[in-house]
Structure formats: C-alpha cells, structure tokens
Amino acid sequence: MPIVQISMIQGRTPEMKEKLIKKVTDAIVEALQISADKVRIILNEVPKENIGYGGVPLSKMDS
Amino acid sequence: MPIVQISMIQGRTPEMKEKLIKKVTDAIVEALQISADKVRIILNEVPKENIGYGGVPLSKMDS
Amino acid sequence: MPIVQISMIQGRTPEMKEKLIKKVTDAIVEALQISADKVRIILNEVPKENIGYGGVPLSKMDS
Amino acid sequence: MPIVQISMIQGRTPEMKEKLIKKVTDAIVEALQISADKVRIILNEVPKENIGYGGVPLSKMDS
Amino acid sequence: MPIVQISMIQGRTPEMKEKLIKKVTDAIVEALQISADKVRIILNEVPKENIGYGGVPLSKMDS
Amino acid sequence: MPIVQISMIQGRTPEMKEKLIKKVTDAIVEALQISADKVRIILNEVPKENIGYGGVPLSKMDS
Numbered sequence A, B, C, D, E, F: 001m002p003i004v005q006i007s008m009i010q011g012r013t014p015e016m017k018e019k020l021i022k023k024v025t026d027a028i029v030e031a032l033q034i035s036a037d038k039v040r041i042i043l044n045e046v047p048k049e050n051i052g053y054g055g056v057p058l059s060k061m062d063s
Helices: A014-032 B014-032 C014-032 D014-032 E014-032 F014-032
Strands: A003-009 A040-046 A051-053 B003-009 B040-046 B051-053 C003-009 C040-046 C051-053 D003-009 D040-046 D051-053 E003-009 E040-046 E051-053 F003-009 F040-046 F051-053
Touching: A003 A014, A003 F014, A014 A040, A014 D051, A014 F003, A014 F014, A040 B040, A040 D040, A051 B014, B003 B014, B003 C014, B014 B040, B014 C003, B014 C014, B040 D040, B051 D014, C003 C014, C014 C040, C014 E051, C040 E040, C040 F040, C051 F014, D003 D014, D003 E014, D014 D040, D014 E003, D014 E014, E003 E014, E014 E040, E014 F051, E040 F040, F003 F014, F014 F040
Parallel strands: A003 A040, B003 B040, C003 C040, D003 D040, E003 E040, F003 F040
Antiparallel strands: A003 F003, A040 D051, A051 B040, B003 C003, B051 D040, C040 E051, C051 F040, D003 E003, E040 F051
C-alpha cells in the first residue's frame, strides 16, 4: 500500500508512462512520508470509444 | 463525479457502446438530478476466458 | 456480467440510491439487450475530502 | 456477490487462468460459507510497462 | 502483484475476513506458482443498500 | 481523464489527504502535459483488517 490505479486514454509512449510512474510515486512518497517501495501503480489504458463524457464517447468528440 | 466503470464481455460494436454510454448517462442524470457533463463512464471490456462464474471461465460455459 | 461500479459523493438518501440502481439497470438492459438479472451494481460513496478535482479536495471547493 | 477483481501481469496461459478462477472461487466458498454460483471473478491482465513498483515500470526491472 | 480486490456484503467478523485473506492468498500462490508475499488483497465491504441485483437494492430483497 | 484511484490505509488527516491530492495531480500534469482540471482523484481509505499482505491482515502484522 498505497495501490494506485490510473485510467487514461490509450496510446502514451513507454517513455511517458515511465515518467508518469516515477512522478506519481515521488508525489505519494512526499505527501504520505512513506518509502517508494511500498507504492504500486497500475496504468489502465482505455480506448477513446470506451470513455464517456456527458453521454458521448470521447472518440466522437474528436471528430 | 459520478464516475462509472462498467465491466462487460468483450466484443460489442462501437454503436452498442455509444448507446450504452448515452443511456447510462441519462439514467444517472435523471436519478441524481445532476447535469450530464459531470458523468464520466469507462467501459472495461473483458475476454470470456478472464471472467469466472461459479469457478468456471465463461469461455468454457459456452462450449 | 455486466458489473457496474458507480463512485459518487457520499450522502444520497436510500430512495435516491434505489432509483439510481433501477434506472441504470434499465439503461443497460435496453442498450445491451440482456436480462436485468445479469446486472450487478455497486455504489461507492466517497466523502468530499477524498475526492480531488484539479488538485483540490471537493470539500474545499464548497467553502 | 462477492465480486473479485485480480490484477496481474499479462501473459498467463488459459489453463493457468482457469485454475486460478477455480481455486480462488473454492477459497471464497470455504471462507465465507456461500455457494460457488454467487462468486464472480474478473482477471485484469496488465502489461509490465503499465505496472510500477517503487517508481519503476516492471518492464525495466527485468532488464 | 497480483493485486486482488474483493467486494462483498458488509458485516463479516474479523475472523472470517482473516480466513478469507489467508485462503484466497493460498489459492493464488498455488495456481500461479508465486510466493505469498507478492499477493496484496483489499476487502471492500459494501452496505446492502448500495448493491443492486437485477435493478433492486439487496436491502430490499431481504424484506 | 485521467481518473486516479488511490487505495491506502485508513486514518490520514484531512491535511495529508489534501496534500496528496495536490501533489499527485501536479505529477500527472507534468508527466502527461495536460491541464490540472482534467485530473480526478478518489482516495479509498481501507481499514487495516481489510488489507492482506502475504496472506495476513495488516491489523495482525502490527501487533
């Protein structure tokens, strides 16, 4: 613990995801005063057609 | 808020998923008396072999 | 399946939650053409201080 | 109910996943004294680059 | 990893929850051939009025 | 999007939780190059007896 799940739009590069994991872990370590090795993160990449905003798929909002 | 996650069997068409997002958003708007733009929906499509019912994968119940 | 989790601000009445469960189930039944008894819903009620919008707890945005 | 979600590294064989569903269901049935048909399991397979341990993607810890 | 979340009806005793954690961990260890210290479990206890089955809160199905 | 859920041991002060929300949001903004108002965070506080590590509730590991 803590266990973090981040749902986000599919398609970031491995480099961006690595940076995200590093920075979010650092943020939690600083805010909660725990050691980094306690932090688990799972990135959940979601295609735009599976995300709804105000009743509309995100894939339809781009067009 | 609200944030809705719907886990369901993989393979619905984009049209069905769009309809699902629309109808579930409308239902929440009506029940909670909030505006539609506050509702976020994530569809989590799961392959049948990753779903267990009564100890058996759904992929084995179809055969 | 489907399994639905709805995270929302804590404090709705039992009547509102009952209406929410009914309406969201109906919406899924209509959109996916499945029977209602397949739909499971979990309401996750979250206190405002545990919800962040743009970096600020919702409890601070009301004041 | 109960509804179980298991997030794990992507890539187990269908046979291992079937065994996992069977054994976890049996464990819950025995511990909670309920019937197996009440147990729903969802396996969430996650690629290594989407899992963070101590601020580092699991894909980088293998190399 | 693996990370397991079990959503269940609120109100089991600490002894039942301890047994559940033990047995589910053992099941995963055996099925996936990993060591027990890799398994994280979170129990999510849900009040009956927040659980919907077929469009009806579980709290209403008991009466 | 992104939507972040952080499961952690119950009992942090409102000030710590506010700091956590702020710092994690900042980290995501920086890593993904998005605006802060797109980030939603939900803190899920879990009692120690509902957390399992290696088959044992966290409440038993403290004693």
